[in-house]
Amino acid sequence: MPKTILIADDEADIVETLQFMFQAEGYNCKVAYDGEEALALAKEVKPDLMILDVMMPKINGYKVCRLLKFDAKYKDIPILMVTARSQDEDKLIGEETGANEYITKPFDIEAVVNKVKKYLGE
Amino acid sequence: MEKILLITQDDNLTQKCSDVFVQNDYKFELAKDKQEIDFVVTQFAPDVVLVDMDFDGVDVQVLCNNLKLYSQSDDIQLLLITDGKKILPDALSRVDGYVVKPFSNEVLLSSVNAHLRTKKRLDMIFSKTSELARSLYQLNVMYDTSSQLAGTLDKQKLIDVMREGFERSISFAMCAILLVSDDDVTLVINSLHPVSERLEAAIKLRMMLNYKNLFHDRKCPFDFNIDDIQVSKASKHSDGNFDIKIVDFDTLFSPISTADNFFGMVEVFRDEKFSQEDATCFQTLVKQVSLPLESANLYEELQNTNKKLEKLEQLKSEFISIVSHELRTPLTAIKNSLKIILSGKSGELPAPMANFLNMASRNVTRLSGIINDLLDLSKIEAGKMDFRFEKFNAKTSFEDVYATFLASAQEKNINLNLDLSQNLDDAYGDLDRIEQVLSNLVSNAVKFTPEEGEIKISAKDATDEEIKKCNPALKGGYVKISVKDTGIGIAADDLPKVFDKFQQIESALVRKVGGTGLGLSIARQLVEAHRGCIWVDSEVGLGSEFSFLIPTATEENIFILEIDKLIQNAKQNHAGLALVEVLEEGGQAFIDEFVGNSNIVTKYDKARIFTQSSSNSATMHIVLPDANKMALDILLQKIKELIISQNFTYNIKLGGVIYPDDAINSDELLQRVAENLIELV
Numbered sequence: 001m002p003k004t005i006l007i008a009d010d011e012a013d014i015v016e017t018l019q020f021m022f023q024a025e026g027y028n029c030k031v032a033y034d035g036e037e038a039l040a041l042a043k044e045v046k047p048d049l050m051i052l053d054v055m056m057p058k059i060n061g062y063k064v065c066r067l068l069k070f071d072a073k074y075k076d077i078p079i080l081m082v083t084a085r086s087q088d089e090d091k092l093i094g095e096e097t098g099a100n101e102y103i104t105k106p107f108d109i110e111a112v113v114n115k116v117k118k119y120l121g122e
Numbered sequence: 123m124e125k126i127l128l129i130t131q132d133d134n135l136t137q138k139c140s141d142v143f144v145q146n147d148y149k150f151e152l153a154k155d156k157q158e159i160d161f162v163v164t165q166f167a168p169d170v171v172l173v174d175m176d177f178d179g180v181d182v183q184v185l186c187n188n189l190k191l192y193s194q195s196d197d198i199q200l201l202l203i204t205d206g207k208k209i210l211p212d213a214l215s216r217v218d219g220y221v222v223k224p225f226s227n228e229v230l231l232s233s234v235n236a237h238l239r240t241k242k243r244l245d246m247i248f249s250k251t252s253e254l255a256r257s258l259y260q261l262n263v264m265y266d267t268s269s270q271l272a273g274t275l276d277k278q279k280l281i282d283v284m285r286e287g288f289e290r291s292i293s294f295a296m297c298a299i300l301l302v303s304d305d306d307v308t309l310v311i312n313s314l315h316p317v318s319e320r321l322e323a324a325i326k327l328r329m330m331l332n333y334k335n336l337f338h339d340r341k342c343p344f345d346f347n348i349d350d351i352q353v354s355k356a357s358k359h360s361d362g363n364f365d366i367k368i369v370d371f372d373t374l375f376s377p378i379s380t381a382d383n384f385f386g387m388v389e390v391f392r393d394e395k396f397s398q399e400d401a402t403c404f405q406t407l408v409k410q411v412s413l414p415l416e417s418a419n420l421y422e423e424l425q426n427t428n429k430k431l432e433k434l435e436q437l438k439s440e441f442i443s444i445v446s447h448e449l450r451t452p453l454t455a456i457k458n459s460l461k462i463i464l465s466g467k468s469g470e471l472p473a474p475m476a477n478f479l480n481m482a483s484r485n486v487t488r489l490s491g492i493i494n495d496l497l498d499l500s501k502i503e504a505g506k507m508d509f510r511f512e513k514f515n516a517k518t519s520f521e522d523v524y525a526t527f528l529a530s531a532q533e534k535n536i537n538l539n540l541d542l543s544q545n546l547d548d549a550y551g552d553l554d555r556i557e558q559v560l561s562n563l564v565s566n567a568v569k570f571t572p573e574e575g576e577i578k579i580s581a582k583d584a585t586d587e588e589i590k591k592c593n594p595a596l597k598g599g600y601v602k603i604s605v606k607d608t609g610i611g612i613a614a615d616d617l618p619k620v621f622d623k624f625q626q627i628e629s630a631l632v633r634k635v636g637g638t639g640l641g642l643s644i645a646r647q648l649v650e651a652h653r654g655c656i657w658v659d660s661e662v663g664l665g666s667e668f669s670f671l672i673p674t675a676t677e678e679n680i681f682i683l684e685i686d687k688l689i690q691n692a693k694q695n696h697a698g699l700a701l702v703e704v705l706e707e708g709g710q711a712f713i714d715e716f717v718g719n720s721n722i723v724t725k726y727d728k729a730r731i732f733t734q735s736s737s738n739s740a741t742m743h744i745v746l747p748d749a750n751k752m753a754l755d756i757l758l759q760k761i762k763e764l765i766i767s768q769n770f771t772y773n774i775k776l777g778g779v780i781y782p783d784d785a786i787n788s789d790e791l792l793q794r795v796a797e798n799l800i801e802l803v
Contacts, residue, residue, distance in 0.1 A: 013455035017462060024467045084450040105450040106490040109458035110465075 035059030069098030130174035708772025710740030
């Protein structure tokens with residue numbers, strides 16, 4: 001049974017490249033393009049890991065992360081937050097989100113794949 | 123023509139006098155009885171009064187007294203006509219002279235003339251005295267006004283002070299001030315009684331004409347239409363009405379200007395004629411206000427410029443931040459698409475294609491480096507870089523940096539060494555940022571060192587000489603970190619410019635290896651934010667050694683760096699900050715107890731306490747963010763009570779200062795608080 005990764009980013013191109021790499025590594029992928037969708041999908045499929053962009057429409061990534069991490073049912077899902085270090089994000093920084101790791105854009109896709117493998121115990 | 127009044131009932135005397143005075147061109151009047159006297163004196167206003175002592179039914183003494191009173195001043199000349207027999211001493215004291223009957227015409231005339239001359243002199247003295255009093259008063263008003271004018275740079279207030287000066291010194295019925303500037307034209311009308319609309323329109327028109335006349339053959343400094351004039355009116359009394367006929371009043375007019383600037387015009391109106399002194403006073407007041415108005419203008423300009431600059435600076439960093447952010451996302455997509463293609467996972471790739479895609483990939487990586495550098499620089503310059511200072515050991519931390527560059531060094535057959543002193547003091551700073559500085563230096567070294575070269579990263583405690591050499595601000599000790607290479611070196615001429623923005627020593631090699639020219643500038647700013655310093659020793663062809671100092675984690679260093687950070691935060695949030703110092707000379711019992719069991723400071727949840735102690739004294743600093751003078755005074759009072767209640771046998775001193783009132787940087791703030799300590803025990 002392949003493990004499932006949920007990718008949430010409002011940039012379709014980013015989602016597509018990540019999806020391609022993860023599928024090439026044999027993972028199953030689910031994608032979401034805004035915070036609301038990401039939250040609903042996370043609860044529905046209970047993925048093994050999430051890649052979560054900070055700046056997303058409707059609900060920002062920090063909030064999605066916090067909502068999941070403070071919920072006993074989902075708190076064990078590893079979450080890798082993707083940030084672009086913008087001023088808007090700086091205002092959010094400092095809030096306790098419980099994210100497992102932060103990845104700064106522009107990220108190296110191979111490095112991300114390696115991190116994912118680490119969290120999924122491979 | 124001089125006016126003579128005769129008071130008598132003697133017809134012969136009347137005839138004689140009338141003849142004499144009329145013939146000699148005097149105006150002559152006669153009063154025969156008591157009723158007539160009052161009337162004639164007030165209506166005719168004589169210069170000389172001749173009083174016949176033989177006047178039935180009237181006490182001459184009382185009469186003389188009254189005459190002096192009617193004239194309302196001492197300058198009416200009273201001459202008594204007497205037969206020489208019964209001159210009462212009392213009556214004589216009331217009059218200015220007397221003529222004894224019988225007298226010749228010449229005696230009468232010369233006597234009257236003598237008194238007329240006296241009267242003229244008296245009149246002159248009187249008018250001079252009152253002029254003098256008036257001038258003195260006006261001078262006082264001008265002095266008063268000028269000291270008020272010197273005290274402000276507020277344009278509105280300056281104009282008000284000038285108007286009040288007019289009101290006190292020349293008492294106008296109406297004052298109209300037209301103020302013109304780039305933005306607006308205002309007509310301020312102050313009057314005793316409300317001004318009618320017709321009059322207001324007339325004044326507007328009059329001001330407009332005056333304005334045009336002032337610059338009749340030149341270009342007016344401000345162009346405006348009569349409809350652009352905003353009118354503001356105020357009157358002292360609410361009753362009555364000033365209408366168009368006020369324009370018939372006497373007026374004084376002056377432009378308000380200096381050699382270089384034109385501010386407006388002022389005109390005052392009064393029903394009474396203005397004297398020469400009034401005009402002088404008016405002109406002086408107008409001149410007095412012009413200079414401060416010019417200063418106020420300059421001050422306003424300066425403030426506007428400052429605001430614009432601040433705004434611009436903010437826009438600049440916002441712009442860079444937004445641009446960097448917006449660039450990151452597409453860059454990520456490009457970079458990773460290239461990675462996927464190059465990995466061969468999306469299909470096999472012919473070698474030449476792979477070559478060019480590698481080139482694209484390399485340059486995308488370079489581009490993201492530039493964006494990161496720009497963002498860092500804009501953050502540092504805007505004072506928004508958020509440092510997370512902590513104690514760390516350079517030895518363990520730098521092994522990571524070494525490991526990161528090992529592969530790229532080996533690619534070029536460069537021998538990368540790590541030489542970390544075994545007993546290295548703990549350092550204090552933002553580890554991520556220090557690693558960033560070190561990575562930058564190592565990455566440069568790798569770039570500029572040819573194959574088979576050598577790079578050595580070393581860290582040891584800085585010697586006194588090394589610290590003295592670059593004279594950093596802290597006294598608590600430093601760790602020195604160096605990166606030495608056997609690279610191309612830097613020419614002596616270029617050495618001073620190495621740490622400047624966008625500096626890269628021009629050479630084919632540099633262009634080949636790439637870089638933003640920002641890395642070393644960022645490194646310097648990061649090191650300086652730690653109150654450290656960075657420098658380079660280099661020789662062309664032999665190599666370079668970059669070194670920097672970072673503070674060790676001593677109480678003293680930590681204290682200063684934390685204060686720096688707290689003040690920077692206050693600056694950014696436009697908030698105040700209180701700094702309290704307690705100096706215990708001869709022990710540290712109070713400070714120990716305070717730190718261990720401080721129920722005062724727990725009330726202030728954001729307060730930070732720093733202590734430093736030596737053999738027989740101790741210092742404590744309490745920093746209270748978001749505090750003002752009042753909060754400081756309350757805290758000082760509480761500490762003071764606590765100290766006094768404990769009966770210490772040695773000196774304890776206490777003091778406090780406020781940012782930004784007392785000083786705006788940490789060094790000055792600390793100096794100020796240390797200077798103002800007050801002995802309590």
